[in-house]
Amino acid sequence: EIVLTQSPGTLSLSPGERATLSCRASQSISSNYLAWYQQKPGQAPRLLIYGAFSRATGIPDRFSGSGSGTDFTLTISRLEPEDFAVYYCQQYGSSPRTFGRGTKVEIK
Amino acid sequence: QLQLQESGPGLVKPSETLSLTCTVSGRSISSRSFYWGWIRQPPGKGLEWIGSIHYSGKSYYNPSLKSRGTISIDTSKNQFSLKLTSLTAADTAVYYCARDRPPYDHGDPGWLDPWGQGTLVAVSS
Numbered sequence: 001e002i003v004l005t006q007s008p009g010t011l012s013l014s015p016g017e018r019a020t021l022s023c024r025a026s027q028s029i030s031s032n033y034l035a036w037y038q039q040k041p042g043q044a045p046r047l048l049i050y051g052a053f054s055r056a057t058g059i060p061d062r063f064s065g066s067g068s069g070t071d072f073t074l075t076i077s078r079l080e081p082e083d084f085a086v087y088y089c090q091q092y093g094s095s096p097r098t099f100g101r102g103t104k105v106e107i108k
Numbered sequence: 109q110l111q112l113q114e115s116g117p118g119l120v121k122p123s124e125t126l127s128l129t130c131t132v133s134g135r136s137i138s139s140r141s142f143y144w145g146w147i148r149q150p151p152g153k154g155l156e157w158i159g160s161i162h163y164s165g166k167s168y169y170n171p172s173l174k175s176r177g178t179i180s181i182d183t184s185k186n187q188f189s190l191k192l193t194s195l196t197a198a199d200t201a202v203y204y205c206a207r208d209r210p211p212y213d214h215g216d217p218g219w220l221d222p223w224g225q226g227t228l229v230a231v232s233s
Contacts, residue, residue: 031211033211033218035218035219035220037155037220043225044204044223044224044225044226045155045204045220045223046221046222046223047219047220047221047222050209050211050218050219050221051211056221088154088155090155090157090219090220092211092216092217092218092219095168095216096157096168096169096170096171096172097157097170097217098157099154099155099156099157100154101154102154
């Protein structure tokens with residue numbers, strides 16, 4: 001199965017700063033079939049990005065996805081207070097689908 | 109607006125079988141465009157995909173479950189269900205259901221959106 005490694009484990013930033021989250025795959029993900037989710041404490045995950053760079057419905061344009069092959073990035077251009085959360089990547093290019101272990105974005 | 113809601117027992121004994129149901133409202137579960145999936149998250153840990161099913165009955169499972177899981181679908185009730193057998197403490201988790209969207213028509217399961225709020229299941233005697 002494809003193992004997704006997310007880094008860093010924790011990112012400490014201030015509101016207004018730029019956040020760059022990495023997701024690296026143990027093998028190439030076909031057709032860039034990668035999604036990103038945001039999860040806040042006590043809540044279900046919410047889809048942010050699919051197909052590596054397509055924003056889901058209702059997601060602000062400060063969230064952007066990029067990358068291909070084995071290296072993918074989620075960028076939050078200017079952190080808003082509601083963006084502090086845990087972010088997961090997920091691949092659906094091969095079975096079984098797998099998730100990364102998450103990156104926590106916390107207030108510095 | 110599409111909504112999903114999980115239901116089931118909050119506590120199950122070791123070696124027993126867990127049965128969870130996801131009720132879908134706001135859209136028919138009989139859409140050929142989507143699968144319907146289960147995902148779990150142990151307390152304080154990451155996400156694990158369990159499996160997904162299409163209304164036609166076609167299903168996919170995570171091999172990590174070692175064939176302990178079965179997902180079924182009831183189009184008359186607009187529900188789908190998960191049965192997980194031979195439970196151990198390692199199965200303690202929040203269980204989520206979600207709509208599962210293939211990246212293209214007739215494709216395999218893809219991304220998950222939206223999700224239900226989740227239900228906590230504890231395995232303990």
